[in-house]
Amino acid sequence: MQRCATLCGRQTALSMVEKNGFPGIIRSEIVGRYRQIRKRKKETEMLVNYHTHTERCGHARGSERAYIETAIARGLETIGFSDHAPMPFPDGHVSGYRMTPEELPGYVETLLALREEYRGRIEILIGLEAEYYPHVFGAFLALLAPYPIDYLILGQHFLRDETGAPYPGHPTSDESVLREYTDQVIAGMRTGAFSYVAHPDVMNFTGADETYLPYARRLVRAAKELGLPLEYNLLGQADGRQYPRKSFFAVAAAEGADVIVASDAHDPERVAEPGELRKATALLSELGVHPLTRIRLRPVPKHL
Numbered sequence: 001m002q003r004c005a006t007l008c009g010r011q012t013a014l015s016m017v018e019k020n021g022f023p024g025i026i027r028s029e030i031v032g033r034y035r036q037i038r039k040r041k042k043e044t045e046m047l048v049n050y051h052t053h054t055e056r057c058g059h060a061r062g063s064e065r066a067y068i069e070t071a072i073a074r075g076l077e078t079i080g081f082s083d084h085a086p087m088p089f090p091d092g093h094v095s096g097y098r099m100t101p102e103e104l105p106g107y108v109e110t111l112l113a114l115r116e117e118y119r120g121r122i123e124i125l126i127g128l129e130a131e132y133y134p135h136v137f138g139a140f141l142a143l144l145a146p147y148p149i150d151y152l153i154l155g156q157h158f159l160r161d162e163t164g165a166p167y168p169g170h171p172t173s174d175e176s177v178l179r180e181y182t183d184q185v186i187a188g189m190r191t192g193a194f195s196y197v198a199h200p201d202v203m204n205f206t207g208a209d210e211t212y213l214p215y216a217r218r219l220v221r222a223a224k225e226l227g228l229p230l231e232y233n234l235l236g237q238a239d240g241r242q243y244p245r246k247s248f249f250a251v252a253a254a255e256g257a258d259v260i261v262a263s264d265a266h267d268p269e270r271v272a273e274p275g276e277l278r279k280a281t282a283l284l285s286e287l288g289v290h291p292l293t294r295i296r297l298r299p300v301p302k303h304l
Contacts, residue, residue: 050262053129083107138303153231173206178207193300232249232260
């Protein structure tokens with residue numbers, strides 16, 4: 001009610017300025033400045049965050065309720081939870097940074113209950129952040145099949161099938177790792193299972209730009225061809241990580257690819273953090289990127 005009253009009050013004030021009591025030149029200047037302020041505010045607002053974690057991954061903190069309450073307080077219309085997905089590794093490998101398959105039912109049940117509790121206040125979506133591991137992906141989709149998962153986002157934290165594979169976040173000037181990362185992300189995009197690509201620039205390539213940029217361009221062009229947005233990641237920005245990489249998003253801008261800004265929140269206070277949103281808006285605006293506020297969610301297939 002308070003948000004509505006404030007908005008209605010501003011609209012009424014603008015209408016009065018437009019219609020009454022001011023000479024034409026002054027009126028035009030006031031209305032023009034007000035609209036510029038409104039436009040800038042809209043550009044720095046986040047209406048939806050699709051990238052939110054829970055304590056089940058082992059490196060996030062705070063209850064689901066705390067994330068939801070922060071999202072409401074910061075004006076979000078939708079919060080999507082996308083914790084690190086469980087993977088049914090055939091060799092019994094246990095990943096140290098994701099929920100286990102046994103935790104998946106509780107994850108879904110908790111979010112379904114909160115969705116009902118908060119209905120009418122905020123929309124709650126149930127997603128997962130997952131890698132594309134070629135020899136595990138079919139079993140992974142089968143694991144998810146009984147559950148009402150709204151969407152998947154592709155976050156390629158490891159290569160191959162994770163075990164014994166390079167971690168793209170480690171600094172490297174090895175072009176073969178850059179090539180492998182690019183190939184695997186594009187293969188994941190082509191499955192049709194993912195709604196967008198999380199931190200597509202996570203690859204910490206330290207070699208020359210003339211080596212890096214053709215791979216970035218190939219990834220960006222594939223995303224555009226497939227209609228998949230690329231995420232500008234606020235966690236990486238806030239922590240001073242190697243991503244978001246300005247040169248990558250310059251390529252995205254030049255190619256006309258879709259971009260979505262997301263919090264990648266591992267702490268409730270990181271949901272739609274205003275200072276980080278302002279920084280992201282400034283950089284993307286400088287590059288000529290106009291991020292999406294919402295995306296089309298793709299149904300999660302039950303099998304490949």
